[in-house]
Amino acid sequence: MTFVVTDNCIKCKYTDCVEVCPVDCFYEGPNFLVIHPDECIDCALCEPECPAVAIFSEDEVPAGMENFIELNAELADIWPNITEKKDSMPDAEEFDRVINKSVGSKLKDLER
Ligand code: SF4
Ligand code: F3S
Numbered sequence: 001m002t003f004v005v006t007d008n009c010i011k012c013k014y015t016d017c018v019e020v021c022p023v024d025c026f027y028e029g030p031n032f033l034v035i036h037p038d039e040c041i042d043c044a045l046c047e048p049e050c051p052a053v054a055i056f057s058e059d060e061v062p063a064g065m066e067n068f069i070e071l072n073a074e075l076a077d078i079w080p081n082i083t084e085k086k087d088s089m090p091d092a093e094e095f096d097r098v099i100n101k102s103v104g105s106k107l108k109d110l111e112r
Contacts, residue, residue, distance in 0.1 A: 002037035002058050003046060006068045007102050009033055009054035011095035015085045017046040017055060028082040029075060031089070036076035037069075052096050064100070 005017075009032040017033065018026045025039035026046075035046075037058075047055045056062065058069055095101065 001042045002040040003035050003055055004058055004061055004069050004072050005033050005035055006054050006056060006061060006065045007100060008052040010101040011089050012052045012092040014051050014088045016049040018082050019085045020045040020049050024081060024083045026082050027076045027079040029079045034072040034075045037073050
């Protein structure tokens with residue numbers, strides 16, 4: 001079992017999650033973070049810390065966002081580790097709660 005970062009992290013990246021993770025299993029891309037499923041110990045500490053409500057247990061990922069389970073696994077192998085909180089993205093408040101940000105954007109653009 002693992003926790004998964006989903007759509008609402010995109011263009012927000014508040015990074016409060018990073019601070020509480022006891023095993024430093026968050027990885028950072030240009031527009032959002034992912035969790036490495038093989039490193040996550042399922043402690044659930046990060047879930048309530050995310051102001052954007054973007055983190056879910058693997059078995060509670062909302063309908064329509066199931067693709068983020070695979071995406072977290074794929075991108076965690078590519079992106080660099082992040083272990084310290086940093087400033088959120090400049091338009092984080094504007095993009096918080098925008099529904100399905102990954103659908104409107106080309107996912108490849110988000111991954112770069
Ligand atoms: Fe880290 Fe725990 Fe969140 Fe997994 S559930 S990403 S181990 S804080
Ligand atoms: Fe993203 Fe929430 Fe963490 S917006 S960076 S999952 S605190």
